Amino acid sequence: MDNESANRPLLSSLPNHPQQRKRRFRRCKTAPSTDIFSNLDKKNTSCQDSTSFFKGLHPNFRLVALFLALYLVIGSTCFYLVRNQIAGKKTNGILDSLYFCVVTMTTVGYGDLVPDSVASKLLACMFVFSGMAIVSLFLSNAADYLVEKQEVLLIKALCQRNNSGEHQMGKEIEANRVKYKFLVATGALVMLIIVGTLILSMVEKLSIVDAFYCVCATITTLGYGDKSFSTTGGRVFAIFWILISTICVAQFFLYLAEMHAEHRQRVLVNWVLTRKLTFVDLEAADLDDDDVVSSAEFVIYKLKEMGKINQEDVALVMDEFENLDFDQSGAISKSDLILAQSSQE
Secondary structure, eight states: OOHHHHTSOTTTTSOOOHHHHTTSSOOOSSOOOTTTSOOOOOOOOOHHHHHHHTSSOOTHHHHHHHHHHHHHHHHHHHHHHTGGGEEEOOSOHHHHHHHHHHHHHTTOOOSSEEEOSHHHHHHHHHHHHHHHHHIIIIIHHHHHHHHHHHHHHHHHHHHHHTTOOHHHHHHHHHHSHHHHHHHHHHHHHHHHHHHHHHHHHHHSOOOHHHHHHHHHHHHTTOOOSSSOOOSHHHHHHHHHHHHHHHHHHHHHHHHHHHHHHHHHHHHHHHHHHHSOOOHHHHHHHOTTSSSOOOHHHHHHHHHHHHTSOOHHHHHHHHHHHHHHOTTOSSSOOHHHHHHHHHHHO
16 A cells, blocks of 8 residues: 555545435444454554653652552551551561561562450551552553563564564564563563572471462462461562562463463454455445445454444544534534634634
């Protein structure tokens, strides 16, 4: 397709008869439901935008760090004040309070430390909900940003190895964004599992199998409690490792689901573009009932089949078009825009 046709307005080939416009866009009979195939939303950023976006510290990190610090300080203080009302294996009051706060926040819940009074139980109920909110709303977004940053670094290295330019790198990011996110998350998860297994075996003196078993029970927030961090050194490590690893495994499964949805979307697009067109398709694609399917009508019909848009999307856009088309000519002119702006004042 040449540049002239690519820049042509999508609806330029539709007729401009006002009497036909109300019934121009009707539901395509053969377009599959978007409920069947998941549609993956992608960010439309160029290579230049991607590289400039990752320069410096993300402004939301300050907010994330603030909320996390406040949660840990307030939670640890509260649990320290009721430390005598918490039963289980204890090492140091402050360390145990911080460890218990992290275990509660990530919903691991080993059971090595448990609330043993009304006050401590109510505190645990309050902090588990607030902790889950912080993890889902703030820490997951921060983790997603870090994964995106590592994704760009990975693609840069691949492009430099293949002597590709910035334009090629931008295309690579757009085409395989979810795939590279999944690879980065997988690598990080494997590294965290290895580190956790080694620390548990060396510090907590567990066998390799028991250490790996404890790691899996922790990162999946299963937390049986038969194996856990019971030493001072182990709990210092656990405070950081549990928080990072549980978020990492959540991101891993998120990207896995996104990759599956993207694959199904690509399969659907390929089916739509390769299947033979029938007379029923022509009838459904003929939006203005003139027995001819224009390029704009064909594009809209195919986008509906792909699940990119639906009838409600088209109807909303057409309502906006009709609101701006003051003279009912079937086209928006400068005078229409002036009238539209004046009517809103």
